Amino acid sequence: MYSFEENIRKVEPYVPGEQPTGKVIKLNTNENPYPPAKGVTEALESMNTDLLRKYPDPTADILVKELADFYNVGEEQVFVGVGSDDVLSMCFLTFFNSDKPIFFPDITYSFYEVWANLYRIPYTCKELDKNFEIVPEDYYGENGGVIFPNPNAPTGLYQELDKVEDIIRHNPDVIVIVDEAYVDFAGESARSLIDKYDNLIVVQTFSKARSMAGMRIGYAISNPHLIKCLNDVKYSFNSYTMNQTSLVCGVEAVKDRAHFEETVHKIIETREWAKEELAKLGFEFLDSKANFIFAKHPEYDAKELFEAMKKENIYVRFWGSRRIEQYMRITIGTKEEMETMFSFLKRYMNK
Numbered sequence: 001m002y003s004f005e006e007n008i009r010k011v012e013p014y015v016p017g018e019q020p021t022g023k024v025i026k027l028n029t030n031e032n033p034y035p036p037a038k039g040v041t042e043a044l045e046s047m048n049t050d051l052l053r054k055y056p057d058p059t060a061d062i063l064v065k066e067l068a069d070f071y072n073v074g075e076e077q078v079f080v081g082v083g084s085d086d087v088l089s090m091c092f093l094t095f096f097n098s099d100k101p102i103f104f105p106d107i108t109y110s111f112y113e114v115w116a117n118l119y120r121i122p123y124t125c126k127e128l129d130k131n132f133e134i135v136p137e138d139y140y141g142e143n144g145g146v147i148f149p150n151p152n153a154p155t156g157l158y159q160e161l162d163k164v165e166d167i168i169r170h171n172p173d174v175i176v177i178v179d180e181a182y183v184d185f186a187g188e189s190a191r192s193l194i195d196k197y198d199n200l201i202v203v204q205t206f207s208k209a210r211s212m213a214g215m216r217i218g219y220a221i222s223n224p225h226l227i228k229c230l231n232d233v234k235y236s237f238n239s240y241t242m243n244q245t246s247l248v249c250g251v252e253a254v255k256d257r258a259h260f261e262e263t264v265h266k267i268i269e270t271r272e273w274a275k276e277e278l279a280k281l282g283f284e285f286l287d288s289k290a291n292f293i294f295a296k297h298p299e300y301d302a303k304e305l306f307e308a309m310k311k312e313n314i315y316v317r318f319w320g321s322r323r324i325e326q327y328m329r330i331t332i333g334t335k336e337e338m339e340t341m342f343s344f345l346k347r348y349m350n351k
């Protein structure tokens with residue numbers, strides 16, 4: 001007998017961090033604790049609502065141009081989408097169509113597995129080493145494409161560019177995507193390699209360093225050929241088009257380089273201070289270069305600690321999954337938010 005159940009595409013869904021309302025200290029989804037650039041607020045306040053009556057420019061030209069200027073690349077080298085999740089998902093659809101498995105790390109951003117399953121892309125996960133580092137050689141074998149974040153999530157570990165380049169160089173026949181959601185807090189971007197390798201795509205976001213997770217803007221930088229391939233796929237999925245408000249505000253965010261640099265600087269400073277405070281409390285943690293720290297305490301159960309923090313309205317991220325059962329991921333908030341968290345932890349640990 002026919003059953004529609006057989007035809008429904010089923011996946012293990014991605015479970016995002018909680019989005020609690022009310023006055024909480026929210027250190028669970030790697031948002032930026034500082035407001036976006038002033039120009040963004042002003043653009044929203046003075047927005048010409050006649051724009052909303054019209055369809056947005058499907059090629060997002062004004063934002064593409066602003067990003068191209070900012071990064072000193074050609075406009076035909078930039079692709080914009082609704083958050084980097086949208087851009088990455090478009091990359092999976094466009095570039096990972098081989099019978100051979102794509103490679104990505106285990107542990108990493110869990111959306112990669114969701115997209116691979118959703119789009120029926122075969123994949124092989126490559127275990128991190130015992131220090132949670134990506135091992136470049138593991139990515140040299142025959143594959144249908146490679147994707148990894150740099151810094152990796154949720155570890156926060158940044159791979160120096162020569163290691164990233166090794167992976168790109170050993171995979172000349174497939175596309176390599178470097179997901180740089182957190183690179184602004186870390187070090188050099190693989191953008192500097194796009195003229196050297198025709199198989200490289202770098203994906204970045206406005207959600208972290210530019211304080212605009214709620215606006216949903218992400219982008220890819222690559223060579224004109226691969227960017228055209230992305231645009232061709234995108235036009236067939238028109239719902240992925242940027243809305244008018246995001247276009248206008250995105251331009252303002254990119255224009256304000258000083259605000260961007262100052263915000264990033266403050267977060268890095270607080271991150272390094274937070275590492276010292278965690279160490280004083282006996283936490284073990286990785287040397288994150290992102291806007292979060294992946295930490296565990298040898299004497300306290302992570303789930304209990306996570307629940308206790310939640311009762312105090314301090315939200316961090318906890319998964320309880322294999323190999324990271326005892327880890328929590330703490331987003332870097334403002335210095336004040338972090339101080340509140342540390343004073344709670346001190347009380348909890350009687351220190």
Ligand code: PMP
Pocket residue numbers: 029030082083084085086109149152153179181204205206207213217218
């Ligand atoms: N890549 C990584 C590694 C991430 O952690 C995230 C967000 N959590 C994203 C991509 C997606 O970010 P967005 O869609 O907000 O740009």
